[in-house]
Amino acid sequence: MSDYHINIFYSDEDAAYVADIPDLDACSAFGQTAEQALSEVEKAKKLWLDAARIAGKPIPDPRYRPAIYQAR
Secondary structure, three states: OOOOOOEEEEEOOOOEEEEEOOOOOOOEEEEOOHHHHHHHHHHHHHHHHHHHHHHOOOOOOOOOOOHHHOOO
């Protein structure tokens, strides 16, 4: 199984890097560096998936890919 795509970008508004996982609703994290944001979103992903399993909610398959990776 492939893993979830993670977007990482710098937010001027937050003065921090933001990492989010588009396939997992509202799963995101912040960091002072891109590496820190990635580390934090990996923790958030684990917690998101654990919470979904406990609640009996469906876990989406990894589907999101940015346009640069989509086949034409």
